[in-house]
Amino acid sequence: MINKEIxxxxxxxxxxxxxxxxxxxxxxxxxxxxxxxxxxxxxxxSGEAIGVVAAQSVSExxxxxxxxxxxxxxxxxxxxxxxxxxxxxxxxxxxxETPTMKIYLLPEQNNKNSAKKIASNxxxxxxxxxxxxxxxxxxxxxxxxxxxAEKMKNLDIKTDDLIKNIKKKVRNIEVKMSDDHTMxxxxxxxxxxxxxxxxxxxxxxxxxxxxxxxxxxxxxEKVNDDWVLQTLGSNLRKITKIEGVDSNRVSTNNIFExxxxxxxxxxxxxxxxxxxxxxxxxxxxTDIRHLLLIADAMTSKGxxxxxxxxxxxxxxxxxxxxxNFEETVKHLVDASIIGEKDELKGIVENIIIGKTAKVGSGLxxxxxxx
Amino acid sequence: xxxxxxDGTLIGETDDHKKLITELKTKRRKKxxxxxxxxxxxxxxxxxHVNMGIGRVRRPLINVExxxxxxxxxxxxxxxxxxxxxxxxxxxxxMEYIDAEEEENSYIAxxxxxxxxxxxxxxxxxxxxxxxxxxxxxxPDKNRGDRLNYGxxxxxxxxxxxxxxxxxxxxxxxxxxxxxxxxxISTQSMDAIHLNSHPTGQNIVxxxxxxxxxxxxxxxxxxxxxxxxxxxxSIAYRTHTTSCRRYWGGQEDKIxxxxxxxxxxxxxxxxxxxxxxxxxQPETKVEEGDxxxxxxxxxxxxxxxxxxxxxxxxxxDNSLHLEEIHxxxxxxxxxxxxxxGNILLKxxxxxxxxxxxxxxxxxxxxxxxxxxxxxPEEDMPFTAEGITPDIIINSHAIPSRMTVGQILEILEGKxxxxxxxxxxxxxxxxxxxxPRKILADNGFQDDGKESLYNGITGEKMxxxxxxxxxYYQRLYHIVSKKIHARAKGPVALLTKQPxxxxxxxxxxxxxxxxxxxxxxxxxxxxxxxxxxxxxxKEHICTECGTIAVKDHIKNKVxxxxxxxxxxxxxxxxxxxxxxxxxxxxxxxxxxxxxxKD
Numbered sequence: 008m009i010n011k012e013i014x015x016x017x018x019x020x021x022x023x024x025x026x027x028x029x030x031x032x033x034x035x036x037x038x039x040x041x042x043x044x045x046x047x048x049x050x051x052x053s054g055e056a057i058g059v060v061a062a063q064s065v066s067e068x069x070x071x072x073x074x075x076x077x078x079x080x081x082x083x084x085x086x087x088x089x090x091x092x093x094x095x096x097x098x099x100x101x102x103x104e105t106p107t108m109k110i111y112l113l114p115e116q117n118n119k120n121s122a123k124k125i126a127s128n129x130x131x132x133x134x135x136x137x138x139x140x141x142x143x144x145x146x147x148x149x150x151x152x153x154x155x156a157e158k159m160k161n162l163d164i165k166t167d168d169l170i171k172n173i174k175k176k177v178r179n180i181e182v183k184m185s186d187d188h189t190m191x192x193x194x195x196x197x198x199x200x201x202x203x204x205x206x207x208x209x210x211x212x213x214x215x216x217x218x219x220x221x222x223x224x225x226x227x228e229k230v231n232d233d234w235v236l237q238t239l240g241s242n243l244r245k246i247t248k249i250e251g252v253d254s255n256r257v258s259t260n261n262i263f264e265x266x267x268x269x270x271x272x273x274x275x276x277x278x279x280x281x282x283x284x285x286x287x288x289x290x291x292x293t294d295i296r297h298l299l300l301i302a303d304a305m306t307s308k309g310x311x312x313x314x315x316x317x318x319x320x321x322x323x324x325x326x327x328x329x330x331n332f333e334e335t336v337k338h339l340v341d342a343s344i345i346g347e348k349d350e351l352k353g354i355v356e357n358i359i360i361g362k363t364a365k366v367g368s369g370l371x372x373x374x375x376x377x
Numbered sequence: 378x379x380x381x382x383x384d385g386t387l388i389g390e391t392d393d394h395k396k397l398i399t400e401l402k403t404k405r406r407k408k409x410x411x412x413x414x415x416x417x418x419x420x421x422x423x424x425x426h427v428n429m430g431i432g433r434v435r436r437p438l439i440n441v442e443x444x445x446x447x448x449x450x451x452x453x454x455x456x457x458x459x460x461x462x463x464x465x466x467x468x469x470x471x472m473e474y475i476d477a478e479e480e481e482n483s484y485i486a487x488x489x490x491x492x493x494x495x496x497x498x499x500x501x502x503x504x505x506x507x508x509x510x511x512x513x514x515x516x517p518d519k520n521r522g523d524r525l526n527y528g529x530x531x532x533x534x535x536x537x538x539x540x541x542x543x544x545x546x547x548x549x550x551x552x553x554x555x556x557x558x559x560x561x562i563s564t565q566s567m568d569a570i571h572l573n574s575h576p577t578g579q580n581i582v583x584x585x586x587x588x589x590x591x592x593x594x595x596x597x598x599x600x601x602x603x604x605x606x607x608x609x610x611s612i613a614y615r616t617h618t619t620s621c622r623r624y625w626g627g628q629e630d631k632i633x634x635x636x637x638x639x640x641x642x643x644x645x646x647x648x649x650x651x652x653x654x655x656x657x658q659p660e661t662k663v664e665e666g667d668x669x670x671x672x673x674x675x676x677x678x679x680x681x682x683x684x685x686x687x688x689x690x691x692x693x694d695n696s697l698h699l700e701e702i703h704x705x706x707x708x709x710x711x712x713x714x715x716x717x718g719n720i721l722l723k724x725x726x727x728x729x730x731x732x733x734x735x736x737x738x739x740x741x742x743x744x745x746x747x748x749x750x751x752x753p754e755e756d757m758p759f760t761a762e763g764i765t766p767d768i769i770i771n772s773h774a775i776p777s778r779m780t781v782g783q784i785l786e787i788l789e790g791k792x793x794x795x796x797x798x799x800x801x802x803x804x805x806x807x808x809x810x811x812p813r814k815i816l817a818d819n820g821f822q823d824d825g826k827e828s829l830y831n832g833i834t835g836e837k838m839x840x841x842x843x844x845x846x847x848y849y850q851r852l853y854h855i856v857s858k859k860i861h862a863r864a865k866g867p868v869a870l871l872t873k874q875p876x877x878x879x880x881x882x883x884x885x886x887x888x889x890x891x892x893x894x895x896x897x898x899x900x901x902x903x904x905x906x907x908x909x910x911x912x913x914k915e916h917i918c919t920e921c922g923t924i925a926v927k928d929h930i931k932n933k934v935x936x937x938x939x940x941x942x943x944x945x946x947x948x949x950x951x952x953x954x955x956x957x958x959x960x961x962x963x964x965x966x967x968x969x970x971x972x973k974d
Contacts, residue, residue, distance in 0.1 A: 052899075059897040336963075343965040354896055358904065361912055361950030367899020 018043070054370040056354075058304075061297035065282070068291040069093055086239075086260075092285045096278060099305065099313035101263055106221075106241035111256035112234055122227045122234040125251050129238060130225040131218040132162060134173065134211060141208065148199050150192040150208050151185075164217050166190075176214040177207060219245045243268050262311060271306050278302040278311075328355040379418075381425045394418055394425055398482075401427065406440070406470035417478040426478060435474040436505075437467075438485060438498040446489055446499045447471045472501075504566065504804045512566040514741045515802035515848075516782030524780050527743030535739070535850035536611045537577035543614065547711060547723045551614040552853050554578070556607055560848050561793040562786050564803040578850035579609060580794070583787055584758065584766035584829065585775065585843045588750070596749025597738055598769035600757050604732055608767055609851045613728045614708060619670050619697040621720040628675040630695065632656065632720060635671050640693040643668070647698070657707055657724065664704045669724045670697040697724070701880060702858045704728065735856030738849055742783040744774055745852070758829040758838070765832070766844055783847065785809060788816070788825035790846030795819045873911040873951040884910070911951040916944040922968025924954065945971045 021042060025035050051057055069090050086105045087095070095103055110129070112122060134152075137159055141152040159166070170182045173192070181193045192211055194203065224239035241261040247254035259265060260281055266274035279295070279302045286293050304319060305312055312318040320332045326349045330338040341347075349356060357364040379394040380387055391397045398418055404410040415433070417426050440447045448471050455461040466472045475483060475498065485498045487506075492499065504512055510529040511517060517525050536552040543551050557576035560567070567573055581603075588598045604610070621630035633655035635642060647668050650661050655671035663669065674695035705728030715721040732738070732748060739745035757765040775784065786802070792812035793800045796819075800812060813823040821827070826841035861879040869876050875884035887907050895904040916925040918936035925936040925944040934944055947969075957967055 055899055056896045059893050063893065063897060339960060339965055340963075343960075343967075354901070357901075358892065358908060359950070359956070360953045361905065361909060361948065363905045364896070364901035366896055366901050369901035369905075 014046070017046070054365075054367050056366050057300060061300045064293050064297045065093070065286070065301065068286070068289075068293060071291075088285060089289055093282060096262065096281050096285075097301070097305075097314045099262070099311045099318065102241075103260055103262075105239065106259065106261045106264075108222075108236075108238045108241050108243070108246060108257065108259045110236040110238065110246060111253045112236075113251055113253045116251035117232075117234055119227070119234060121251060122236065125249065126225045126227055126236050127162065128217075128249060129219055129222055129236065129246065131220055131222050131240075132164070132216045134169065134214045134216055137162075137164065137169075137216055138212075141212065143201070143204055143208065145201065148194070148204060150204065150211065152190040152192065152211070154188040154190055156188045162217055169216055172216060173211055173214045177210045180207065180211075219249075222246075266311055271309055271311075274311055275302045275306040278305060323353070325349050325351075325353045325356050327351075327359050328353050331355050331359065379423050379425055381427065383427045384430045385426075391425070394423075397425065406473065408468065408470075412467060412473065415474075415476040415479040417476075417482050428476060428478060433476040433478075435476045437472050437501060438475050438483075439472050439501060440470060441486070441492060441496045441499050444492050444494040444496060446492065448499075504806075507804060509566065509570065512804065513564055513570070513572055514782075515560075515562045515564060516785050516807060517804045518807075519785060520742055520782040521779045524743035524778060524782075527745075528739075528741045531739045531743065531745055531852060532577055532741060532850065534852045534854070535577040536853050537850070538575055540575075547616045547725060548614070549616055553612045553614070554851065555610045555612060559799070561790045561846060562800050562802045562848065565801065565806075566803070578848050580790065580846050581608065581767045581849040582764065583845065583847040583849075584769050585772050585787070586758070586769060586829070586838075587771055588752070588758075588769045591750035592746075592769055592771040593749075593773075595744075595746035595771070595774055597746045598757075599732060599748050599751050600754055600765055600767045601751045602754035602765075603767040604751065609732050609738065609849065611730045611851060613705070613730055614725050615703050615705075615728070616723050616725045617669055617697055617699070617703075618724075619672060619722050620715055621672070622674075623717075623719065624675055629719075630675075631673045631692075632722070633671055633673065635673050635692075635694045635696065639673065640676065642694050643696075643698075648696075656710060656712070656722065659707050659709060661707045662705075663699050663707060663726060665701040666698055667704075668696045668698045669707075669726075670722050672696050697722075699726070730855060732851065733856065735860070737852040737854040738768070739852055740783055740786070740847055740849060742780040742786070744770070744778070744780055744783055746770065746774070747856075752832075754832075756832045758832050758842070760827045760829055760844065764844070768849065784825075784843065787843060787845035787847045788812060790848070791821070791825055791844075792816050794846050795821075868911070872955060873913070875910055908950065912948060913951045913954065914946055914948050915954055917947050917969050917971055919943045919945055919971060922970055923966070924957065945973070947971060 018039070022039065025038055028035065028038075030038070086107050087103070091104075110125075112125065116122075116125065137155055139153045139155050141150060143149075144151050154166075159169075166184060170184075170190075173182050174180065179195045181195055183191050183193075185191050192207065194207060196203075219242050221242050222238050222240040226237050228235045228237055241259045241264055243257065243259050243261070243264045246252060247257055258280075262274055262277045262281065265277040279298050282298050282301070283293075283295060301314070305314065312322070314320070316333045321329065323329050323332075326338060326342040326347050330336075330342075351357060351360065351362070352365065354364040354366055363369045378390045378392060379397075381389050381391055381397070398416050401410065401414070401416045405412060405414055405416075411429065413429055415428050415435070417428075418424075419426060448466070452461060452466075452471065456466075467474075483497045484495050485500055486492045486496045487500050487503045489499060507517055507525070508529070510532060511525050513532070514520075514525055514528045520528075536554050538553055538557045539551075540546070543553055554576075556579065558579045559573045559576055560578075561580050563573065587593075592598050600608075621632060623629045634648060634651055634653065635655075637645065643666075647666060648671060650657050650663065650667060651671050652658055657663065657667075657669050672695045673692045676691055676693055703726055705726045708725040708727040710725075711721075711723040713721050713723075734748050734751060737745060737747050754765055757769075759765045774780075782802075785807075789800050789802070789809065789812035792815040796815050801807060816825065817823045822841070824843075825845045826843050829838045829842045829844070830836065831838060859879070863875070863882060863884050866882040866884070867876050868874060877883040877886065892904060892908075895901070895907075916927065916934045917923070918925045918939060918941055920941040920943055921936060921939045923936060923938045925934050925941075927934050933942060935942055936944060960967055
């Protein structure tokens with residue numbers, strides 16, 4: 008079906024481009040004519056089952072790539088690829104199994120040394136990475152932590168900040184330094200048992216020291232003159248605020264994070280990019296328009312809906328179509344309680360009752376005049 | 378401190394793990410400690426595991442000391458002269474068994490040449506990287522790995538001669554190749570497992586060339602005369618069993634000719650092949666539905682008293698009859714008793730199977746194919762000497778699969794046939810120089826190629842064709858037992874939809890995925906027609922929307938729900954009607970609203 012507005016806009020742009028070509032007037036006209044013919048050929052016909060075609064175009068090649076999943080060369084990060092990743096996107100999981108970010112740097116910081124520095128600012132350092140040993144002092148009922156002074160100096164971490172962070176993470180404790188590199192953690196509560204102390208110890212170990220929370224790993228890669236940081240873990244809001252990071256080119260594979268930070272339109276684009284990149288990496292050449300349709304369907308309600316029982320298939324208007332997919336009894340019972348009506352307009356409903364479905368050639372009917 | 382575990386339980390600690398392990402190992406070799414013991418050191422956990430328990434997979438390896446194999450040439454000579462046995466080698470500490478855990482700490486050389494001082498063990502033979510089935514394949518080192526896997530898996534499906542006393546046995550199924558042959562190209566491990574006394578195929582003359590398109594996509598062209606001479610002909614035996622049971626109340630099954638009119642009595646001509654005792658005679662031809670043994674059983678449920686008194690009505694026919702695909706000739710009949718002392722009958726039916734179009738053949742290189750055409754010998758291509766190939770395979774089967782081993786087998790098979798010898802094709806040991814020399818000495822091209830002449834036109838072919846001898850196996854997938862099609866036929870009682878499966882004359886299911894394809898093509902009318910196998914006409918009450926019932930006595934259609942006689946006839950799928958009924962059983966009353974066009 009032709010959308011006049013889009014067509015006019017497209018051809019206006021095309022005309023401008025064609026005018027720049029080194030061709031005669033007749034040739035230019037011919038190019039435009041040919042383009043228009045191609046454009047009309049590529050449009051879908053009324054009644055075409057574009058949803059089924061989109062689903063088949065993505066899922067058929069996806070079945071052939073299963074063996075290639077969980078594999079990635081060169082970089083040390085093991086990021087999920089292939090079919091599991093596509094399923095993850097379509098299921099609209101709240102966070103991916105391996106969240107990752109690609110961070111580009113500002114032009115003036117685009118060199119190896121500053122990349123290294125920024126990487127150390129991004130990667131999260133916890134207290135347990137900074138200590139040599141920790142032990143329970145049962146006589147005084149406190150935790151003794153032996154800090155690695157050299158590491159602290161290298162990472163430029165001050166003890167005062169560290170103590171502040173520990174206090175933020177664990178409540179009702181007193182933290183002091185007994186000497187240069189021994190930290191003593193005591194509980195403020197009376198009657199502390201060994202179990203309590205043990206619990207505090209694991210919490211203290213886990214407390215934040217430097218970097219950005221959730222970023223476990225950060226490696227530096229050189230991609231066509233650009234120094235790129237690739238992380239394991241994602242935190243879009245905080246990373247864009249770090250000095251030296253080109254916030255226009257930061258990307259993450261966590262679609263929900265994109266949605267929460269930039270909104271639904273950005274999330275739609277993120278879905279398209281993620282599926283397309285995963286499929287392209289496996290050597291699958293699916294037309295982008297199928298993915299556009301899928302992304303549109305997933306985001307059309309203003310939030311990201313999965314394709315499946317709790318998403319699009321569960322939101323169908325027809326009882327028969329819903330119960331045909333999954334959880335048959337639940338849908339039938341719920342529909343009977345509220346007295347739902349099925350208009351029998353969809354494809355599945357018509358197949359169930361044995362009538363011609365309203366798609367393709369089934370759209371047209373012949374009627375005789377009396 | 379290294380912790381020491383014996384069969385998983387902590388027994389102590391040591392400071393010097395190296396010393397402890399060497400001591401344990403030397404004591405094991407000197408037989409002071411059990412040879413069943415294996416020691417391993419887990420570096421990351423800093424633990425020593427000493428294992429004696431059962432269930433560990435272990436394998437033999439030759440011990441190496443200071444970069445020298447303990448199995449010296451003198452000892453090998455002794456083994457050849459049978460002075461030294463396998464057990465002696467273990468006793469003398471020349472060889473030991475290693476489990477998977479200890480293998481992690483060992484440095485094993487594959488051949489004696491690559492031994493260094495760091496090595497701890499030497500492999501008995503590099504061939505041992507392959508399994509038993511795979512090592513029987515020729516030239517495994519010259520084929521791609523996956524082809525070996527396919528080849529080994531297909532050898533399992535081959536029709537050969539698995540046992541020699543098959544005539545005395547009564548296996549349920551037994552497939553026997555009539556003229557099995559030893560392989561011309563064999564391996565050492567074939568001798569070890571006596572595969573040559575139980576061959577799986579025949580040595581067959583093969584040419585690699587196209588043949589008028591009849592061997593595309595891995596199809597094979599087979600020489601008709603070869604089949605008439607008995608190439609790849611096989612016999613299938615199938616044994617059918619029946620026994621007489623005793624029932625409650627002193628009743629029992631009886632073998633004999635069932636009298637006409639008895640319950641379950643089938644058509645008379647089916648019983649014609651039985652003799653007076655009710656058992657079929659040997660060498661009788663039997664077909665689908667034929668009765669092999671007449672058997673009369675008591676009724677499962679007794680009827681009314683009047684019927685019981687009439688005697689004959691108390692029995693039903695429970696004869697053993699032949700299923701559709703198992704026709705043939707009766708080979709033998711065994712009449713005996715089972716453990717409970719009841720009569721037991723075993724009837725073996727023999728079926729001779731000559732290869733036909735659609736049957737499956739395979740080489741030992743994972744190259745399988747079905748017969749695409751059976752060509753009379755006079756139309757087959759021939760060499761200058763007048764030899765026609767038995768099988769022609771397509772040249773496209775080779776490049777993408779890279780089965781170089783098959784090319785070599787064809788080439789060297791030819792040399793073996795010319796010389797009257799067997800050629801060894803064990804992994805990492807074969808050489809192709811000698812077979813090539815044999816070919817050259819006998820006046821052939823040393824690459825196995827020959828000029829061929831078109832059998833139909835008599836013209837000489839432009840390119841030279843590789844022709845030689847290759848071992849072919851017949852796989853037990855037989856088309857005549859698999860071919861199936863249906864237009865209309867039996868339907869299931871519950872759903873009114875076609876039954877499933879060849880034996881029930883069923884249809885081929887058009888499933889959910891296939892349905893989606895029809896929708897994607899925009900062809901819902903085709904889809905409706907394909908799904909209309911259970912289409913029925915039902916009356917639907919216009920008042921309440923439930924399905925109305927026809928009252929044949931009053932010749933009226935009445936709705937049982939609202940007693941209304943107003944209704945409309947609608948065509949719908951029976952499955953939908955069934956769904957409505959099932960929903961009613963779970964207290965959901967769906968109503969259909971109808972409008973008139």
